[in-house]
Amino acid sequence: MTVKRHNVGPRMSQVVENGNTVYLAGLTADDPSQDVKGQTKQILAKIDNLLKLAGTDKSKVLSANIWLTDIATWSQMNEVWDAWVSPGNTPARATVEAKLAAPGLKVEIMVQAAK
Amino acid sequence: MTVKRHNVGPRMSQVVENGNTVYLAGLTADDPSQDVKGQTKQILAKIDNLLKLAGTDKSKVLSANIWLTDIATWSQMNEVWDAWVSPGNTPARATVEAKLAAPGLKVEIMVQAAK
Amino acid sequence: MTVKRHNVGPRMSQVVENGNTVYLAGLTADDPSQDVKGQTKQILAKIDNLLKLAGTDKSKVLSANIWLTDIATWSQMNEVWDAWVSPGNTPARATVEAKLAAPGLKVEIMVQAAK
Numbered sequence: 001m002t003v004k005r006h007n008v009g010p011r012m013s014q015v016v017e018n019g020n021t022v023y024l025a026g027l028t029a030d031d032p033s034q035d036v037k038g039q040t041k042q043i044l045a046k047i048d049n050l051l052k053l054a055g056t057d058k059s060k061v062l063s064a065n066i067w068l069t070d071i072a073t074w075s076q077m078n079e080v081w082d083a084w085v086s087p088g089n090t091p092a093r094a095t096v097e098a099k100l101a102a103p104g105l106k107v108e109i110m111v112q113a114a115k
Numbered sequence: 116m117t118v119k120r121h122n123v124g125p126r127m128s129q130v131v132e133n134g135n136t137v138y139l140a141g142l143t144a145d146d147p148s149q150d151v152k153g154q155t156k157q158i159l160a161k162i163d164n165l166l167k168l169a170g171t172d173k174s175k176v177l178s179a180n181i182w183l184t185d186i187a188t189w190s191q192m193n194e195v196w197d198a199w200v201s202p203g204n205t206p207a208r209a210t211v212e213a214k215l216a217a218p219g220l221k222v223e224i225m226v227q228a229a230k
Numbered sequence: 231m232t233v234k235r236h237n238v239g240p241r242m243s244q245v246v247e248n249g250n251t252v253y254l255a256g257l258t259a260d261d262p263s264q265d266v267k268g269q270t271k272q273i274l275a276k277i278d279n280l281l282k283l284a285g286t287d288k289s290k291v292l293s294a295n296i297w298l299t300d301i302a303t304w305s306q307m308n309e310v311w312d313a314w315v316s317p318g319n320t321p322a323r324a325t326v327e328a329k330l331a332a333p334g335l336k337v338e339i340m341v342q343a344a345k
Contacts, residue, residue, distance in 0.1 A: 003290055003344050005319065011312055012323035016292050018251065018344045021133065023293040026324025060118055062131050063138040063227075065180075065295075067326050071214045082126055089120065093127035094141025094225045096182050097214035099301045099327035110324045112293075114118050114133045136248065175233055177246050178253040178342075180295075186329045197241055204235065208242035209256025209340045211297050212329035229233050229248045 006053045015050050022054045022113045026065075032104025036073040039107045040080040047111060056115035059086035064093045067108045071097035077107055121168045130165050137169045137228040141180075147219025151188040154222045155195040162226060171230035174201035179208045182223045186212035192222055236283045245280050252284045252343045256295075262334025266303040269337045270310040277341060286345035289316035294323045297338040301327035307337055 007014035016023045027046050029039035051057050068077060074095065085091075091111065100108050122129035131138045142161050144154035166172050183192060189210065200206075206226065215223050237244035246253045257276050259269035281287050298307060304325065315321075321341065330338050 003292065003319070008318060008320055010317065011308060011315070011320060012294075013320045014322065016322045018292050021136070021251070023322040023342070025293075025322040026326075062118065062133050063140075063225075064127075065225075065324070067324075071216060074216050078126060085126070087125065088123060089118070090123060090126060090128045092129065092131045092138040092140040092225070094180070094182075094223060095216055096141075096223065101301060101304050101325055108324060108326065110293075110295075110322070112138070136251070177233065177248050178255075178340075179242075180340075186331060189331050193241060200241070202240065203238060204233070205238060205241060205243045207244065207246045207253040207255040207340070209295070209297075209338060210331055211256075211338065227253070 015054050017054050017115065020115050022051070022056055022115050024050050024111050026108045026110040028100060028105045028108050032102065036076040036106045037080050040077050043107060043109050044080065044084045047109065051113055054115055056113050058084070059089040060114040061091040062112045062114055064091050064109060064111045066093065066095040067098040067100060068095065069100055069106050073106065130169050132169050132230065135230050137166065137171055137230050139165050139226050141223045141225040143215060143220045143223050147217065151191040151221045152195050155192050158222060158224050159195065159199045162224065166228055169230055171228050173199065174204040175229045176206040177227045177229055179206050179224060179226045181208065181210040182213040182215060183210065184215055184221050188221065245284050247284050247345065250345050252281070252286055252345050254280050254341050256338045256340040258330060258335045258338050262332065266306040266336045267310050270307050273337060273339050274310065274314045277339065281343055284345055286343050288314070289319040290344045291321040292342045292344055294321045294339060294341045296323065296325040297328040297330060298325065299330055299336050303336065
């Protein structure tokens with residue numbers, strides 16, 4: 001099996017494929033002025049695009065790690081998440097609170113998918 | 116390879132299989148009034164049951180992420196963990212502090228296993 | 231496929247192989263008196279050694295989770311990280327803030343690699 005990488009930067013890659021397993025980077029919103037719902041929407045749109053790069057989609061997501069800078073925003077994030085997931089194909093998931101790399105960022109999501 | 120899911124909810128699944136790799140959701144105790152040891156016991160019992168759903172068991176756990184709301188409870192969690200693991204078959208593991216989704220929750224554990 | 235473990239302890243293993251996927255434990259520095267750069271260097275040297283145990287190396291790292299006790303030290307960690315990664319072969323990565331298991335520890339890194 002070969003490792004295939006997409007959107008390769010000097011620090012990290014956004015997508016890494018190993019056989020039929022796809023690893024995405026932890027993703028944050030481009031516009032940190034948005035609220036949790038807005039940021040979650042931006043992130044999930046990025047995930048859709050990156051999964052497409054690897055020839056897969058959200059119905060194949062295996063697991064997700066979600067970090068919120070304020071765990072009290074859990075329901076707001078979930079509202080957007082629940083509308084996004086592929087019914088019947090929801091991933092394993094864990095959500096915890098953590099401070100993120102830049103001020104204003106309220107959500108970060110990292111997923112693994114099959115292809 | 117096909118993705119197989121168990122205990123599928125509208126938000127997440129508790130178990131996701133991709134080939135011979137099994138992803139479990141981040142699990143917390145049902146009874147948040149219990150202390151760290153009690154909660155860890157409840158979680159590890161859930162993990163045993165969920166691994167069984169996927170036709171595997173704790174001797175095949177590959178890696179574990181553990182979150183504690185108070186890292187000072189590390190030894191209490193470990194006391195229960197050390198008694199649970201399959202000797203000679205311990206997983207890769209990382210434990211950090213994080214606030215969890217509901218008040219009272221003191222431990223969350225997310226594992227990946229082989230089958 | 232068989233699960234192969236290296237540096238197996240009673241609590242966790244430092245390296246777990248499942249087929250061509252390698253899981254490393256969350257690693258911290260041996261000398262917590264070092265600053266973030268020094269600790270990151272120690273951790274990445276450990277990762278190099280552990281990947282070698284599994285017959286692989288940093289050019290095959292798939293994903294990385296990094297925890298910093300102070301997210302403000304992000305750039306210092308990155309300075310060492312950027313010099314370490316294999317150009318063109320950078321992993322998917324997520325970095326968040328979290329308190330770690332022992333006082334003085336400033337960085338923890340957990341990676342998955344192909345072999």
